[in-house]
Structure formats: C-alpha cells, structure tokens
Amino acid sequence: DASDGKIKIGILNDQSGVYADFGGKSSYEAAKMAVEDFGGKVLDVPVEVVTADHQNKPDIASNIARQWYDTEQVDAIMELTTSSVALAVQAISKEKKKIDIVTGAATTELTGKQCSPYGFHWAYDTHSLAVGTGGALVKQGGDSWFFLTADYAFGYSLEENTANFVKENGGTVVGSVRHPLASTDFSSFLLQAQSSGAKVIGLANAGLDTSNAIKQASEFGIVQGGQRLAALLFTLAEVHGLGLEAAQGLTLTEGFYWNRDDESRAFAKRFFERTGKMPNMIHTGTYSAVLQYLKAVQKAGTDETEAVSKALHEMPVDDVFGRGGTVAANGRMIHDMYLLQVKKPADSKEPWDYFDVLDTIPGKDAYLDPAKSGCDLVK
Amino acid sequence: MAASAMPGESNPRVVLSARGLRRDFGAFTAVKNVDLDVHHARVHALIGPNGAGKTTVFNLLTKFLQPTHGTITLLGTDITRTPPDKVARMGLVRSFQISAVFPHLTVLDNVRVALQRPNNLAVQFWRPMSALDRLNDRADELIAAVGLTRERNALAADLSYGRKRVLEIATTLALDPKVLLLDEPMAGMGQEDVGVVSDIIRTVALDRAVLMVEHNLSVVANICHHVTVLQRGEILAEGDYAEVSQDPRVRTAYMGTEEA
Amino acid sequence: MTTIFGIPLAALFGQLLIGLINGSFYALLSLGLAVIFGLLRVINFAHGAQYMLGAFVAYLLLQYIGIGYWPALIVAPLIVGAFGALVERFLLSRLYNLDPLYGLLFTFGMALAIEGTFRYFYGASGQPYAPPALLTGGTNLGFMFLPNYRGWVVVVSLIVCIGTWLLIEKTKIGSYLRAATENSTLVQSFGINVPMLLTLTYGLGAALAAFAGVLAAPIYQVSPLMGSNIIIVVFAVVVVGGMGSIMGAIITGYVLGVAEGLTKVFYPEASNIVVFVIMAIVLLLRPAGLFGRDG
Amino acid sequence: MKPFLEIADLHAWYGESHVLHGVNMTVGEGEMVTILGRNGVGKTTTLRTIIGILRERRGRIVLGGKDMMDVPLHRTAHHGIGFVPEERGIFSTLTVEENLMLPPVVASGGMSLDEIFELFPNLHERRSSPGTKLSGGEQQMLAMARILRTGVRVLLLDEPTEGLAPVIVQRIGEVLKKLKERGMTVLLVEQNFRFASKIADRFYLMDHGQIVGTFPVSELPDQMGMLNKVLGV
Amino acid sequence: MTHAAQPSPVAEPVRNTKNAATVQIAFLLAGTLLLVLAPLFFYPIFLMKILCFALFACAFNLLLGYTGLLSFGHATFFGGAAYFTAHAVKEWGLPVELGILVGVAGAAALGLIMGFFAIRRQGIYFAMITLALSQMFFFFCLQAGFTHGEDGIQSVPRGDLLGFIDLNSSTNMYYFVLAVFVIGMVVIWRFINSPFGMILKSIRENEQRAISLGYSVARYKLGAFVMSAALAGLAGAMKALVFQFATLTDVAWQMSGEVILMTLLGGIGTLIGPIFGAGLVVTLQNYLATSDFPVTIITGVVFMVCVLVFRRGIIGEFYASRLGRRLGFQHRR
Ligand SMILES: Nc1ncnc2c1ncn2[C@@H]1O[C@H](COP(=O)(O)OP(=O)(O)OP(=O)(O)O)[C@@H](O)[C@H]1O
Ligand SMILES: Nc1ncnc2c1ncn2[C@@H]1O[C@H](COP(=O)(O)OP(=O)(O)OP(=O)(O)O)[C@@H](O)[C@H]1O
Numbered sequence A: 001d002a003s004d005g006k007i008k009i010g011i012l013n014d015q016s017g018v019y020a021d022f023g024g025k026s027s028y029e030a031a032k033m034a035v036e037d038f039g040g041k042v043l044d045v046p047v048e049v050v051t052a053d054h055q056n057k058p059d060i061a062s063n064i065a066r067q068w069y070d071t072e073q074v075d076a077i078m079e080l081t082t083s084s085v086a087l088a089v090q091a092i093s094k095e096k097k098k099i100d101i102v103t104g105a106a107t108t109e110l111t112g113k114q115c116s117p118y119g120f121h122w123a124y125d126t127h128s129l130a131v132g133t134g135g136a137l138v139k140q141g142g143d144s145w146f147f148l149t150a151d152y153a154f155g156y157s158l159e160e161n162t163a164n165f166v167k168e169n170g171g172t173v174v175g176s177v178r179h180p181l182a183s184t185d186f187s188s189f190l191l192q193a194q195s196s197g198a199k200v201i202g203l204a205n206a207g208l209d210t211s212n213a214i215k216q217a218s219e220f221g222i223v224q225g226g227q228r229l230a231a232l233l234f235t236l237a238e239v240h241g242l243g244l245e246a247a248q249g250l251t252l253t254e255g256f257y258w259n260r261d262d263e264s265r266a267f268a269k270r271f272f273e274r275t276g277k278m279p280n281m282i283h284t285g286t287y288s289a290v291l292q293y294l295k296a297v298q299k300a301g302t303d304e305t306e307a308v309s310k311a312l313h314e315m316p317v318d319d320v321f322g323r324g325g326t327v328a329a330n331g332r333m334i335h336d337m338y339l340l341q342v343k344k345p346a347d348s349k350e351p352w353d354y355f356d357v358l359d360t361i362p363g364k365d366a367y368l369d370p371a372k373s374g375c376d377l378v379k
Numbered sequence B: 001m002a003a004s005a006m007p008g009e010s011n012p013r014v015v016l017s018a019r020g021l022r023r024d025f026g027a028f029t030a031v032k033n034v035d036l037d038v039h040h041a042r043v044h045a046l047i048g049p050n051g052a053g054k055t056t057v058f059n060l061l062t063k064f065l066q067p068t069h070g071t072i073t074l075l076g077t078d079i080t081r082t083p084p085d086k087v088a089r090m091g092l093v094r095s096f097q098i099s100a101v102f103p104h105l106t107v108l109d110n111v112r113v114a115l116q117r118p119n120n121l122a123v124q125f126w127r128p129m130s131a132l133d134r135l136n137d138r139a140d141e142l143i144a145a146v147g148l149t150r151e152r153n154a155l156a157a158d159l160s161y162g163r164k165r166v167l168e169i170a171t172t173l174a175l176d177p178k179v180l181l182l183d184e185p186m187a188g189m190g191q192e193d194v195g196v197v198s199d200i201i202r203t204v205a206l207d208r209a210v211l212m213v214e215h216n217l218s219v220v221a222n223i224c225h226h227v228t229v230l231q232r233g234e235i236l237a238e239g240d241y242a243e244v245s246q247d248p249r250v251r252t253a254y255m256g257t258e259e260a
Numbered sequence C: 001m002t003t004i005f006g007i008p009l010a011a012l013f014g015q016l017l018i019g020l021i022n023g024s025f026y027a028l029l030s031l032g033l034a035v036i037f038g039l040l041r042v043i044n045f046a047h048g049a050q051y052m053l054g055a056f057v058a059y060l061l062l063q064y065i066g067i068g069y070w071p072a073l074i075v076a077p078l079i080v081g082a083f084g085a086l087v088e089r090f091l092l093s094r095l096y097n098l099d100p101l102y103g104l105l106f107t108f109g110m111a112l113a114i115e116g117t118f119r120y121f122y123g124a125s126g127q128p129y130a131p132p133a134l135l136t137g138g139t140n141l142g143f144m145f146l147p148n149y150r151g152w153v154v155v156v157s158l159i160v161c162i163g164t165w166l167l168i169e170k171t172k173i174g175s176y177l178r179a180a181t182e183n184s185t186l187v188q189s190f191g192i193n194v195p196m197l198l199t200l201t202y203g204l205g206a207a208l209a210a211f212a213g214v215l216a217a218p219i220y221q222v223s224p225l226m227g228s229n230i231i232i233v234v235f236a237v238v239v240v241g242g243m244g245s246i247m248g249a250i251i252t253g254y255v256l257g258v259a260e261g262l263t264k265v266f267y268p269e270a271s272n273i274v275v276f277v278i279m280a281i282v283l284l285l286r287p288a289g290l291f292g293r294d295g
Numbered sequence D: 001m002k003p004f005l006e007i008a009d010l011h012a013w014y015g016e017s018h019v020l021h022g023v024n025m026t027v028g029e030g031e032m033v034t035i036l037g038r039n040g041v042g043k044t045t046t047l048r049t050i051i052g053i054l055r056e057r058r059g060r061i062v063l064g065g066k067d068m069m070d071v072p073l074h075r076t077a078h079h080g081i082g083f084v085p086e087e088r089g090i091f092s093t094l095t096v097e098e099n100l101m102l103p104p105v106v107a108s109g110g111m112s113l114d115e116i117f118e119l120f121p122n123l124h125e126r127r128s129s130p131g132t133k134l135s136g137g138e139q140q141m142l143a144m145a146r147i148l149r150t151g152v153r154v155l156l157l158d159e160p161t162e163g164l165a166p167v168i169v170q171r172i173g174e175v176l177k178k179l180k181e182r183g184m185t186v187l188l189v190e191q192n193f194r195f196a197s198k199i200a201d202r203f204y205l206m207d208h209g210q211i212v213g214t215f216p217v218s219e220l221p222d223q224m225g226m227l228n229k230v231l232g233v
Numbered sequence E: 001m002t003h004a005a006q007p008s009p010v011a012e013p014v015r016n017t018k019n020a021a022t023v024q025i026a027f028l029l030a031g032t033l034l035l036v037l038a039p040l041f042f043y044p045i046f047l048m049k050i051l052c053f054a055l056f057a058c059a060f061n062l063l064l065g066y067t068g069l070l071s072f073g074h075a076t077f078f079g080g081a082a083y084f085t086a087h088a089v090k091e092w093g094l095p096v097e098l099g100i101l102v103g104v105a106g107a108a109a110l111g112l113i114m115g116f117f118a119i120r121r122q123g124i125y126f127a128m129i130t131l132a133l134s135q136m137f138f139f140f141c142l143q144a145g146f147t148h149g150e151d152g153i154q155s156v157p158r159g160d161l162l163g164f165i166d167l168n169s170s171t172n173m174y175y176f177v178l179a180v181f182v183i184g185m186v187v188i189w190r191f192i193n194s195p196f197g198m199i200l201k202s203i204r205e206n207e208q209r210a211i212s213l214g215y216s217v218a219r220y221k222l223g224a225f226v227m228s229a230a231l232a233g234l235a236g237a238m239k240a241l242v243f244q245f246a247t248l249t250d251v252a253w254q255m256s257g258e259v260i261l262m263t264l265l266g267g268i269g270t271l272i273g274p275i276f277g278a279g280l281v282v283t284l285q286n287y288l289a290t291s292d293f294p295v296t297i298i299t300g301v302v303f304m305v306c307v308l309v310f311r312r313g314i315i316g317e318f319y320a321s322r323l324g325r326r327l328g329f330q331h332r333r
C-alpha cells in the first residue's frame, strides 16, 4: 500500500522558456487527465499532481527535485525537458531511489551510459527520430541528403544517427554545414544546401532554429525547386507556430499524431478543450507515462520504488500513446513512431489538420537495441 | 643616477630639458621647435596668450601626449618614449589646469594615496588599511603646510574651488617630486589663497625645479626666476620677468597695457 | 567555372549579397542603438525587445484588425515609438543624472519583462507572418535566386539609415541633441526644451528598432526570442563601429554582415563569433572603435 | 534706475547642504554689478540658482516684473537672461562654430557672427575644430561669445577672466563696457578684483551664503580697508 | 596664516566609530551563528546554493562596487570554473581540493584574458566588451567536447575532503561550503580594506590624477579584475560540487545578468549586500518555479523597480536609513 497515504507525481518542465510550447503547462493538464482517467485514486489513496517550471536551469531543477523527494513526498518526477535537466534529475532520482520518466528530453544517454534502474525514457529519443526521418524517407525516394546541423553535441548526434540510416538504406550524404546555435539567418546555409543538389535537406537542429530555417527555405523557393525538407526534431506545436504556408511539404517524425484514428481524436478533443491546443508527442507521452505509472503502482500493490519499477519494466504499454509498447531493461519504452508530412494549406480540412502519415515505423526498428545501448543494466 | 644637487649650488643643474619639441594635431601645429631647460631650485614660468600651446607643452613633457618630433630628457634620462605613469615615478609630477582631486576621499586620504606609492604601500592587498597609518605624520605635515588642517577629515568634494587647488598641491608634494609642473595653480583662487600658494611654491622650489603656467602676472613677477613666453606654439622671448615684460612683442601679444 | 578557394564565383556573389541583406538588419538595429546611446548615453538593452515588439505589433495588427504589411510598416513603428517615448518620459528620464550603468540595467530589466510577457501569452515557437503579395517570389540573378522581399529590405534600410544620419548630423536638432548629451542643464539654460527632445529621440530609436522588426517579420519567425538572439551581436557591431558614431554604426553593420556571410561559407562554425573576434581585434588596434571619437 | 532683476530672501540647497541663506539683491536695468567674496561663499551658487539650474531653491526672483520661480529651466532664456558658467560648458562633440550657433536667438540685438569673430580672432581661426580642443582661454572666449549672439538683455557671468591672458582680459573689459552702453544688464562674479573694479557700477559683498554689504564704485576707495580685511586684496 | 582664523565651510563629519564597530561585530556574530545553525531549519542544498551565489555576487561586487567597472561577462568565470572543476574531478580524478584549485586558476586565467581586452575602456564600453567576450566563451563551451554540450558534465563526484571527510553527506558538504564562503568573504573584505583597495578607489574617483601620481592604472584594474574573476571562479567551482554537474546555464549571458540583479538588489558597494541579494533572488526563483507567475517577467520588473526607486539596494537603503545611521553604518556612493 501507499507509504504516506498519498501518491504524488511531479511534472517538472520548462514553462517560460524556449521549450514552453513543447510541453509546458499543457503537459500538466495531460498528467491530470491521466489521473482522472485512472479514477483519481490508486490503492485507495488519492493521486496528486504537482508541477514546477525549471526555467531550463539544471540547478533549479535539481533543487526542486530534491525538495520534492525529501520534503514533499513526491513519488515520481516526469517530463523533464532539456537533456541537462533530465540527466541531472535522473541522477538524483537514482541516488534517492525514486522513479523518473522522461518524456521531454531527447538524449539517448538517459538509457545509455547514464541509465538508472528507476529511470524511464518514454516518448522519443534522438535515435528514433533519426530512424524515422532518415531511414523511412530514403525508402520514399529521398536518397541523397544534405544536412544543416546545429553546431553542438545534440546537432551532431542527430546528424550522425540520421546519416547512418540514410546510408544503411542505400542513400548518400552529399554534404553538410554546421551552423551556430541560435543563428537568425539561414539563407547562406540554405543556398549551400540548394546548390548541393541533394534531394533532402535534413535539419539537425531544434526549436526556433528549425522554424527559421523552414521559413527561409520557403522564401528561397527551395521546396518549390523540388528539394525536400526534413526536420529531425519538430512537433505539431512548432508546425502550428510556423503556419502551413511556410511549413508545407516538410517531413518529420513524431511518436504521436492526434488525427491518427478515432481513439487519438477522442483524446485530442478532450485535451483541446482543456488547453486550447492539440497535443503533440510530448503532451501525450506525459499522459501515457502518468497512466502507466499508476497502473504499475496498482499492480505492485505498493508505491515502493523497487516494486513499481519492476512492474513498469514488466507491463506492456497499451494506451492512446504507446499502443503495443514494451519497456526494455535500460528503461527505454519501445513503441511505434510515425513519419509525417505537412499538408498543403489547401489540403488541410480543419484546424490543426496538419499532417499526412507517410509511414509507421515499428518500435523495434525505431529504437536502439538495448543490448547496444551501453547501459550496464542490460545483460 | 647622479645624486641630487646640493642646495645653494652656484650653477643650477638642468633637470628637465626639451629639444625641438613639436606637436601636430592633424594639420594644426600646436607646438613647434620648443627648446626648454628647467633648472633645479628655480621657479620657471611659462606664459603666453591663450592657445599658445602651454598646456600642450605640459602634456608633452609629462607624456600625456606623444611629441611629433623632439626629445625630452629628465635627470639625464631620455623619456621621449616613456609612459606617463613611469615618468611620474621618475620624479616629474604635474597638476592639472582643471582641478584634480579624488572627490569622495577625505583630505587626509587624498594625500595618503599619493604617499602610498613612494612608500611601497600600493599593491599590498593583503594588509589592513591601518598599514597606512604610518603615513599620517607625513600627511599631516603636508596638510598643515598648505593650511588644510581644519578640513583634514572632510571629503574633498565638499571643499571650495580654491581649497581643492591647495589640496592638489599638497598631494603633488607628497610624491616628493624632483620636478613639479603646475598648470595655472592660481586660476580661480581667491586673493587670500594666492598668497599662501605663492609662499608654498617658493618654499618648495628651494630644492626642486618648478615649471608653472600662470596668467597672474603679479605672481609671475614675485616668485619666478625665469620666464619663457610662448606664442603660437613657438618661443617668443625668454629671460627674467623684468626683461621679458619690457619686450614690446610680448606686450602686444600677451600683456597688453596692463601693469603687473 | 571560376572558383575562389573551391567556391564557384557565382555562389560567392550570392553569399556576398546575402551578407549585405543581413548587414541591413545589423545596420538598422545598430543605428537605433547608436542614436539612443550617442544622444542619451543609454545602452538600450531593450532594443532587441523593441525590435521584437515591432514584429509582434505587425502580427497582431494583421491578426486582430486586419491591417496588412504596408500600413504596418508605418503604424507598428509609431506604436512602438510612442511606447518608447512614454517609457522614456516617465521612467528612463529619472536616471539621467546617475551613472549611465543604471540606464543599461533598467533597459535590461525592461527587455526581460517585455520578452517574458510575450512568451507567457504567445509561447516561444513564434507566429507566422507572410510577406506582402507584391513582394513574393523572386528574381533569378543568374548567380542566385534573390527573393524580391530581400531586395526590398536592402533598399529600404539603406534609405532609412541615410535619412536618420542626415537628420542627426546635419540639422540643428542634431546639434542640440549632441550638446544635450554632454550637459543637458546648460543646453536647457540656453532655452532649449531638452527633456522633450530626449523623449523624441528615444521614441525615434525605438521606432527604428520596430521598423527593423516589421521588415524582419516575413523572413524570421515572429517569436518573443527574436530580439535577444540578435541583440548581443548588434552590441558588438556598435562597439566595433565606435559607440555613439552613427555613420560608424551603419557602415560597420553592413561590413560585418558581409564578413559574417562570408564566414558562413568558408568556416561556418565560426560565423557567429566572427563578429566578436573582429571586435577583439579592433579593440586592440583602435580602442575607440573604427569610427569612434574617444570617450 | 529701476530694478530689473530682483532677488529676495533666496535660499538654495545642494542635497542636504544649505548653501544660500537668504540672498537679497537688486540689479538695475543697464547696471553692471559685481559680487565679491571668498572662495566657497556661494557666488556661483547664486548665479546657478537665479538661472534655475539649481532647483532646490526658495525665495523670490523677479526679472523685468516677471516672477521666475516657476519658469522651467528651458524657458528662462526666453525671458532674456543668459548664463556663462564657471566651467565654461563647451561641447566636445560640436565644432567651435556649432557651439557658437547652438543657443537659439531669443531677441534681436545680439552680436553678429562677424562681430564676434572680430572680437575673438582665435575663434575664427579654430572655427571648425571640436569645441574642447580649444585651449582653456579660448574656451572661455567661446562661452562668452556664444551668449552674446542670442540677444539676451541680462548676462550672468561667472569668473569670465579666469585663465585668460591679460590682453584678452582687457578686451573682455572693453566688450563689457560696450555692452553696457547698449543697455545690457550684467551680474558678474569675479575673483580678479582689479578687473572688476574697473568696470563695475556697484559691488555686493558675499559671505556664508548671504549678502553682507553693498557699495557703489564711487565709494571704492573708502571701502578698500574693509575689502582688504575680508578678501585679502 | 590669515585663513586659519576663518570658520571653515565644512563641518567635521560626526562619526561614532566605536559604537559602529561594536554593532557591526554584533551583526557579524549573529550572522555567522545563523549560518552555522541554518541547516537545522532549511534545506541544505538550497542553503549551499545561496552561499555559492552569494560568494559569486560578492566577487562581482568587488569589481563593480569598488572599482566602478560593470562586467557583463562574469558568468564566464563562474560557469567556466564549474566546468574546469567538474572536469578535473570527474575525468582526471583529482581530489576536490585540487579540483577547486583548477577551477579557480582557470577562472583567473580567463579573467586575465578578458581583462586584457576590456580594461582599456570604461563604463558602458567595458560592459559591452565583457558581454561580447563572454558570449564567445559561451560558444566555446557549447562546442568544446569536454563540456558535453547540452547534456553538461553530469554526476561529478564530491569525494572526500582531505581524504577523510565524506562530502557526500550534505551536512559535511554544507559546512565545507560555508567555510569556503567565509574564507572568500574574508579575502574580499581584506582586499577592499587594504592599501591596494585605497588605490582602486582613487582610480575610480579620478583616473587621470591617479596616473599623474605615478600609478599604472591599467595594472591595478587588471589586478582587481583577475581577483574578482578568481573569486567568482571559486563560487562556480563550489557550485559544481554542490550540484554535481556543470552545464551551459552557468556560462550563458543571462547568468551575468542575474548576478548583477543580485548585487543591485542587495546593495552595490556594500560588503554584505550581495549576500542578501543572492538569497532573495535564489529564493524567488525557487518560489516562482512552483507558482503561476512567469519568472522572467517578475525578474524584469524587479530589476526595473530596483533601478528606479531602490537604487541603493536592501543593505544600502538600510545603511542610509535613520536606523542604520544610528547604528553607525555609513553608505558611500
Ligand atoms: N587634442 C587636441 N586636438 C586638437 N587641437 C588641440 C588639442 N589640444 C590643444 N589643441 C590646440 O592647440 C592649441 C594650444 O592649446 P593649449 O591648451 O596648449 O593652449 P594654452 O597655451 O594652454 O592656452 P590657455 O592659456 O588658454 O590654457 C590651441 O589652439 C588648441 O586649440
Ligand atoms: N555640487 C555641489 N554639491 C554640494 N556642495 C556644493 C556643490 N557646489 C558647491 N558646493 C558648496 O557650496 C558652497 C558654495 O559654493 P560656490 O561654488 O557657490 O562658491 P563660490 O563662491 O562660487 O566659490 P569660488 O570662488 O571658489 O568659485 C561651497 O561650500 C561648496 O563647497
């Protein structure tokens, strides 16, 4: 049974900074939806969700995480946007023997060298994005690539992973250019990409950098010129900010699309009523993580970490997000990913109807084989 | 370096000299062809109409400006390429035409700041402030010499203009300079202070060289042994006050009909 | 094909042109900054925020009142300029007789507050804004495809830069302003209404930033962060040009835009520090900046 | 002579320090009055308070029948009063000529540019160099010249001869006399007693922020003893 | 001399130094006691964070408050030292003491480089140059391999102090941080109340005059700059050990802004003001994290209000208040 008469889940993410649209306050709503859908109680004790804004600062995040664990009886922390924050909080959770489920950060380190027996990585990671966009797109005919890469570790690993899949699937990489983080103007890089003659221009960057690159690509008529843009980390929320006019034709990979089927549409509609926007993979991933956690507590019959963690590792995932998902020994939740293409404005039938699903990538292909992850929990 | 000259030496030594000094500001030449010898134990006046280049000569001598041509020698050393702080450490100290004190320091501290350097108390960041107390006797002496004892603990900013000038002189003296350059020390000073400062300068010059710019001709007449008149950047006349003041060129260019 | 360091000549021309376009933004922004600094002695940290405001106001005008690009090009700078003037009149003006650092700190706080507010209401990922119909599409110059809109940016920013320079350096108002920077009370004692002039100046500076913002809206994502991304580079531009020198700011803006553009071709990783590197070199050789009076 | 500038019970403060303690004085139209006093007694402060640069003030200032206490600083000049500060206030970012042309003309009857250049040939020679590159004395000339252009009728001068060569001092003396003939009212603060005694109609003696005495130039010989004691002249 | 008989216009400032000293010592003792007992009432990590930032702010204030140089690039030293120490301890396996030393030395070296460029200009120019240089350092850290980009250097071991005090206990760690903090404060205090500090002050007052008295102004400023950088580095090194990671946040220019805010809020040019400023900002950030208020807006508004109406900062205002003056404090500036 529950140790302190209550199950408490903390949603720790960026609510005021660059990643506020990515998850932000809406993820808190998603978490509450999950609790309500579960019935508001587990093991006969009430479930409470708390939230905090880590402002993208690992020290604030770790301060809050420690305080939550030590003085506020929080049982698990979720979402954790930004890799530095996720890694820091995962280390604390490991030390304190508490559960963390990351849906916001992309780094594979979380289930690699820095994995934790109580740490889980839920919605996506750099590897799955690379497989989705890199691998699947080659099959769709995009077999020569030019990368626009943000000049830091995150960008490199996106580029490297993607390039591997491009080559594995018989494509070629004709060149790449590294642009500094937070460049406002991409025209110079785009021109280089254009003259390379590659069929696909891969954007190995994130956030505003990607948005600006896409917007300027449309200005320079790159897509009209027959080249394809593929964003390696981009979600529905950013497409919405960009508008279909500028984003049309863009290819990207997400772990969820709201307009996928009736179940997803029903969930999205409820989410929309509460937040005014449609959910992306982060929001839905957090929903799924909370729900699965509660199921695990139910199954373990206690909120004791070891037991819940064991249950989480063992139980299959089956909800609107992670249909048919499984959790590997390194904490990686393995589920299907979707290769999406942004519609032309004329083809969009309703608000937020943005994507055509080009392909579904089965979980086992999308995620790194746990045995090769470098995590020493995998024997 | 040669030992400093004994007071009362019959043939005063040249301590600071300039040869062929020239300074251009763009196309404008502010100082040209100036030869100047400043002697130990003498008060030397540099006078001339406004804009003649007196302050510029000062700036050149103290190296606040770099001469376009010419050489400067201080105590036998060529200082033409030496930076200004170094020149000051060699014993050539100036005052400014517009008064220069440290406004939010007390009078005492103003003087002590100057005393710190020669006493090797400047860079010691590990010692307490009380290490400076051993400078107090000397500082008080200097303060008394210029008659600022009553204001010893007042902030320099609170002093009137004339008192600030007096303080500036005390600070300058604290460095025990071998050569003192004073740019219009009496400007803006009340009559009562003019007398005091004149006395101070006279006393100081007993074993130092003093070069001063001054428009107050009675002061020049009273305390200066030697006068150089500058006009349009060039030396117009030289000699003692009596000689110079009789020179008709000097009278038209500078003094007018006014009697000293 | 003729090449330079392995880059086809034609492509090089394209990159030069693009550098020039970016330089236009630098020039416009550093111009406003230099005007405010030169005349008010305030480092306007909020300049980036005002640039962002320009773009956002244009977006909001379109979204809620249906005012399009062309009117917005006038209206948005007016609104932001008026806002700037109010800020100056009631807040900033209290800081003039203090250490100029307080002006910098105040505008820094203002930048945070403005940016935070927009982030709170509009999120970080930005809003769409389409180029005006008249300027969509592009022209094939042979060596590159030049979007018409970019061409317009270069032309209009040049005109605005030169106009502002003439206003400040060549008119009586300009000499009032320059004198007021040095000794405002004295200028007032001559019978000139300095407070009013300063208010207008700050308003002008803010309006220039907003103008650049409107110009940028169809090119860059209209996002609360767009200002803080560019402002530090613009500061460096102004330092290189010599703070307070208006012509210096304009010329340096274009030159560094081109320098940055070329770096993007030859050594892209360094393209966003090239401006700082140039700054360091310039400061070593000419501490007052390329066009700076000393100070 | 009817009083043109009237000052009654004028107090002024720098922050917390009370500097003027009830200054009373009147200056008649076309009169040239000199304030004498030791360093720091408040002479400069009196001028700054009259013109309105120092606004922490109380009392009465009437100029040509108009109460000036509530007139904002930037309007005072338009009532025909000009100020030449002790520190000269030359603008470094403006050329000599721009400095000269800076103050707006507030009334007719000011000097023309030619007249000014004739009076101060140095300025003509250096007209296009930056203002503060002038020598100290040249700056003083510029500061005077600048106000003479505007056509003000009352001139407040703070130590105009400081740092000037004797020839120039003489010339300024002549200029002031000429101005007086044209009906200019002048309130002068001066340490150079010899200079002041030649041109002033009347003297005020100041001490500790108050006027402690006044006498016309005709009584000067009788007052020398007292002045000697107070000022050390 | 005639003038000696004249009453001087300047009154002798009244000072009750003895009383002041007693009061100040009383405050100091009370403060120390409070810090020693604090972990009984507050969360130790939170306290340690405050101490680190307090030391950082005081180091920054050493430069701004006592030499009048506003650096907008102090994050470089704070964050740089955090990286150096984290790397030294984690990758090279150095003991903590040496790790801290590496951080401090690294920060001092960075200070020397940045100072070399920046010292040549004053005021706003100085601020802009430091800002630009620190931005360069930020990009360096973003791209350099050893910093691990966005991930940061994680799981930095704290190890044992002197080989036998286990720093993984948060109590031990707290007292270690406290000791370092106190040492840092004593160094700062000595520095500003030393003959050297006196020269710095005079340079701030009138640079030309200081040169004419024979002081190589640039070297004195550089000395102060490096000192400030080294102490900021000490704070950064401690922070890396406390949180066991070093990330990009600490080298970003927003961090330089934050330390200015702390100093401004506490009181520029007061010895202990920045401590209060740091305490307040850290607490505020922590509080706002779980509230509905957007952090940046609040921070920005606090900044504006501070500059407009509260310029002397908490401690400065207190010193200048009637109570403060009665207790014998003085506010300069
Ligand atoms: N930095 C400078 N740039 C250009 N011209 C200068 C500069 N400094 C001085 N001058 C010019 O050089 C001339 C000499 O100036 P200087 O200050 O030496 O005169 P001065 O003899 O000291 O006069 P005064 O008695 O009025 O102080 C002046 O005409 C002045 O305008
Ligand atoms: N800005 C200021 N702040 C504070 N006190 C000041 C300020 N200016 C002047 N004082 C003080 O006010 C008093 C009067 O100064 P003021 O300048 O009016 O004297 P003054 O008679 O003009 O002297 P001087 O002949 O030296 O010019 C002096 O005691 C001076 O220290």
Ligand SMILES: [Mg+2]
Pocket: B054, B055, B056, B097, D135, D136, D137
């Ligand atoms: Mg001179």
Ligand SMILES: [Mg+2]
Pocket: B161, D043, D044, D045, D086, D158
């Ligand atoms: Mg005076």
